[in-house]
Amino acid sequence: MNAVDDDAALNEAAYQALLADLAARRASARAGGGDKAQALHRGRGKLTVRERIDALLDPGSPFLELADLAGAGLHEGVPPGAGMVTGIGAVSGRLCMLIANDATVKGGTYFGITCKKHVRALTIAWMHRLPCITLVDSGGAFLPDQAAIFPDEGQFGSIFHHQVRMSAEGIAQIAVVMGACTAGGAYIPALADELVIVRGQGYLYLGGPQLTQAATGEDVDAETLGGALMHSATSGVADHLAEDDAHALAITRRLVARLADWPARRWQLTPPAPPRLPEAEIYRHISRDARHPSDNREVLLRLVDGSEFDEFKPLYGDTLMCGFARINGFPVGVLANRGVLFSDSALKATHFIDLCCKRDVPLLFLADVTGFMVGREAEQGGIAKAGAKFITAMASANVPRYTVITGGSYGAGYLAMCGRAFRPHAMFMWPGGRAAIMGPEQAATTLALVREQILQRSGQTWTDAEREAFKQPIRDEYERFANAYNFASNLWVDGVIDPLETRAALTLLLEAASRTPREETRFGVFRM
Numbered sequence: 001m002n003a004v005d006d007d008a009a010l011n012e013a014a015y016q017a018l019l020a021d022l023a024a025r026r027a028s029a030r031a032g033g034g035d036k037a038q039a040l041h042r043g044r045g046k047l048t049v050r051e052r053i054d055a056l057l058d059p060g061s062p063f064l065e066l067a068d069l070a071g072a073g074l075h076e077g078v079p080p081g082a083g084m085v086t087g088i089g090a091v092s093g094r095l096c097m098l099i100a101n102d103a104t105v106k107g108g109t110y111f112g113i114t115c116k117k118h119v120r121a122l123t124i125a126w127m128h129r130l131p132c133i134t135l136v137d138s139g140g141a142f143l144p145d146q147a148a149i150f151p152d153e154g155q156f157g158s159i160f161h162h163q164v165r166m167s168a169e170g171i172a173q174i175a176v177v178m179g180a181c182t183a184g185g186a187y188i189p190a191l192a193d194e195l196v197i198v199r200g201q202g203y204l205y206l207g208g209p210q211l212t213q214a215a216t217g218e219d220v221d222a223e224t225l226g227g228a229l230m231h232s233a234t235s236g237v238a239d240h241l242a243e244d245d246a247h248a249l250a251i252t253r254r255l256v257a258r259l260a261d262w263p264a265r266r267w268q269l270t271p272p273a274p275p276r277l278p279e280a281e282i283y284r285h286i287s288r289d290a291r292h293p294s295d296n297r298e299v300l301l302r303l304v305d306g307s308e309f310d311e312f313k314p315l316y317g318d319t320l321m322c323g324f325a326r327i328n329g330f331p332v333g334v335l336a337n338r339g340v341l342f343s344d345s346a347l348k349a350t351h352f353i354d355l356c357c358k359r360d361v362p363l364l365f366l367a368d369v370t371g372f373m374v375g376r377e378a379e380q381g382g383i384a385k386a387g388a389k390f391i392t393a394m395a396s397a398n399v400p401r402y403t404v405i406t407g408g409s410y411g412a413g414y415l416a417m418c419g420r421a422f423r424p425h426a427m428f429m430w431p432g433g434r435a436a437i438m439g440p441e442q443a444a445t446t447l448a449l450v451r452e453q454i455l456q457r458s459g460q461t462w463t464d465a466e467r468e469a470f471k472q473p474i475r476d477e478y479e480r481f482a483n484a485y486n487f488a489s490n491l492w493v494d495g496v497i498d499p500l501e502t503r504a505a506l507t508l509l510l511e512a513a514s515r516t517p518r519e520e521t522r523f524g525v526f527r528m
């Protein structure tokens, strides 16, 4: 073995440790509310949330789970996932967004992060025009978390807003009431296009029996107030009465089969082909040390069909690779970092994004960037102008856009590579991915310099040891913040995925995007 092989082997070993960590985190999300709660749930004749999803999906359908680690560590006793499972899979031959409460986690109630997860799933569905199937089994708002649930956009009310607007655009909304469904939560199924409810198990009311008694003095049982038979025969709130979970899911599959036809694909596909270079070698090319860059060309060649990357302007602005490729036959325009962004790389990106918009090619951003170049030469060369062009092109582009943070993604570089604020159709992070305003060392040094100036003003100095004691907690905090799982927990990304899961995830999303209508792009003003 030579030094290069040694280095690659060390990279791979480091990545295997990251993957083991990812697997452990996913296992705790899969456990839901734990064995006791699951046994109680089953004892009520119900399927667990994951059994429901399995029964709903076509046999053998992939399921791209989204935000499975959302909420991790945010609330005592709440496992990763925020009491809800969301993801994309095929039902009756058609890709759908599945949104399902996990009643074993705090009665399936909604924390702020649960609302955010539900709204994000609807947003992804909206962008991909996916029918939405919501499996309702929830106590509604987790009342102590009111500030994060009730008053603002992006919270519970946005679930209703999105449902109504999507329904108006002909994006089907199907709800299946399989358990509790109270107060504000009752509007989730009530606003659906079609509603299935399970006899003796699904209850839907604006106020449950206790609340009704407190409010009106009326003593009424749950079945009379909001039971499945009452809603099917008397109130007319429900459209389909099911005998149990399995029956409800079978009805739901039938409802999906009867939706209007899935539109034809807007792109012509080439025959799908795996990368020619072994995909698993990706781990060998991802640097194990944040201070050393990864070999992103080698990484990219192991992600695309046939390892064929038709590079645009390869000799110009070479800190950003731009070019055309295919993912399982679907066309993509790739932008992948190979160092700091300079004016020439930003201009190349602008030109390339324009090409992709004109040709209706989806964009794939592979982000691993410390930011835009700073310093006198860069400023005098107009980097602010060039960077603004890049951001204008990226933000205006009306083609589907996907972002994967493969390494460190910092500052305005994070934003320009289609960061969260620019509404990518989906955004993932690899387990070693990091993102922050700047790196830990730069943040600690910047704040130490500011502190030093303040001390100097009052004629004080500090020792090296004092400076170090000031800097270390800043470094630690920046490390914690930048971590992929912090991003996943706060739902700043749609998930942390193994690099080898990237092609499958993108394939499913591109398949959905291919059925959406083409949109023209109108760019904002390009500062010349």
Ligand code: COA
Residues within 6 Å of the ligand: 103, 105, 106, 107, 108, 109, 138, 139, 140, 141, 142, 143, 144, 180, 182, 183, 184, 185, 208
């Ligand atoms: N807010 C906060 N916590 C709630 C809650 C709510 N709306 N609903 C349930 N919980 C909590 C319970 O306190 C319990 O917490 P614990 O695990 O720390 O003891 C946990 O969720 C499970 O509740 P439990 O009642 O034991 O579960 P269940 O499966 O028997 O019943 C419900 C689930 C949802 C039917 C029942 O809890 C209920 O009716 N909740 C109130 C619903 C409501 O009125 N919501 C209005 C919100 S707008």
